[in-house]
Amino acid sequence: MKIAASLIATLALAATTIAAPDNKHGNKPNKPIVINKKVLQTSKVPFIPHSGTALFTNWVGLNVDFKYVKPVFDLVNATKAYGNGTLISRGEAHITTIPPTEYDNILHPAGVTIEELNALAAKNNRLQRARFGLECLGRVQVVTKDGVFQQSVQIILKNYKDILSYRNDVFKLFVKKGGNPALFAADNFTPHITIGFKNRDIFIEDGVYKGKNACIHPIVAK
Template sequence: MSYLYIYLYCLDYPCLIGSSVPISRHIHDTSNIPFEEHNLDMPWLGMQLDYTYIEPILEILNSTEQPLLSRQEAHITVISPPEYRILSTSTNITIDELNHLAKSHKIQSSIFSVVCLGKVIQKENNFDHVVYQLIISSPSLIKLRESIFRLFYIRKGNPSLFDPHAFWPHITIGFTDHDLFVEQGIYKGLNACYRPITYLDSK
């Protein structure tokens, strides 16, 4: 995703405000990070990252007036709990099957680009719920979602209920109170771009 594209997108929108946020290129070194299964309670599918490269960004943002909370880990959600509920209740697709597909696609070696630092806000009772995230672009993860859609379709799932391209990948950095999700009407795509990013290390 080029900065020219973001610039053109943002001409009429209040995004990419302020100085760039530094980030290490090593955030992309994920192939040696073990894949983690999330099978309990509300199952979901994700790609794990090294939180070491996210924490410095949290520290930069925490120098502002509103201290941020963090889960102290980093991942990119590929199938959310609500999406899994649709897949499993409609066609009996299991989380084990999704984990198997993720491994066969080598999810931990997925290529992704960091587009910008994103910021989303939801106002409630005179309080701003703020979430910061890195906005991601990843054709590799979209291909994985397309494979999941094919399985869903083969199992006679209603294609109107799951769109593999309705996907806004991101890495959550921190939040003032709690995270915000698309089910609450919050979208974390290019619309959420707030500040540019700059890599600390050369290629």
Template sequence: MKLFVVAFWLYSGLSFAFSIDKNVYEASSLKPLTHSGSGRFDSYLSMDIPYEPVSKLFKFLEVKTGLSLTSRGEAHITVITPIEYFDVLKDKISIEEINLIAKEIQTSKFKILCLGQGAKELDGKLEQTFYLVVSSSDLLKIRKDIQTKFISNGGRAENFDPFKFYPHITLGFTKRDLHESDGIIKDTSSCMSNIKAE
């Protein structure tokens, strides 16, 4: 925890402004991709995001932080995580049913709230991840609709909480991405800088 606080202090006081091309919001132009398979990490639901604006911000972030970061080479907002699907949902609702509920996912509206940062010591070294924290009532509604179908198929409401949702767009990371299982919550409590879309 002490290392996280130090890293956050280093970057939260940066004097330059972050911005991203407003075309990041033009997700409706992208064809939705489906993700399914038999493995624990194969099936999930995501909204694809135009990558070029994200890539430009990634490069700017590397320069300004002085870090060598790894990029995913694409951009998305995860709506149903692989673990949520494999561990909770799959016994009562198929990924095909989820994709049908979310067939208009690419038209979902979202708002970028800030540039977020998470950090954790791994193998004696401070590792970091950077991302855009977002909010979206449209994506939350999809999660609510999935819960409704899950319940109608015999699932228990308390087993899937649609509000336990931390939507974000990953920019880059050092050793590997950090997740909730690492103690990283990608919400506004992790903001390191404001950001403007222009």
């Protein structure tokens, strides 16, 4: 038990240490990163349903045009302090609105179906029309339980009340079906657009929070 506790403490200390932005080394951009403002025009991008029969295959996301995100990935990955050529891109971009774990562990057990969530998102192109702003370039780093260093870089969002409105309606549906309201908090949510990651993406289950707390560099849409 003492060895296990010591290992956990060591990993926690390492995660805390590496999570701090490196302000002294690396060829960081001197000015805000610029992304094409058309990345905000998601109403022109089709909504893509995500559903399946296995765990982690059902989720809801706001689809984002990757061609505007790709130049940012290339810049960040070529920057020594942020990517240094080690980042992996999914080749697509989205804003996860209902994550798989939230669906599998909370919504689905209460009787909420992925078809209902998709219908709610697709009605009048609601989710794709959601407006949002860009807060910053963010980065989260952690040593996971298997002892591997993980890093994920993302665009942190702000002014996303339209997305929260969707989540609030999901909450109403959840409660209507008898779900325990204490288990689903619509505003317990840190929307972002993942740019790239090392090894694999990391999530709140890994102990990281992709909110304003993770900001490392300004980004603007022009």
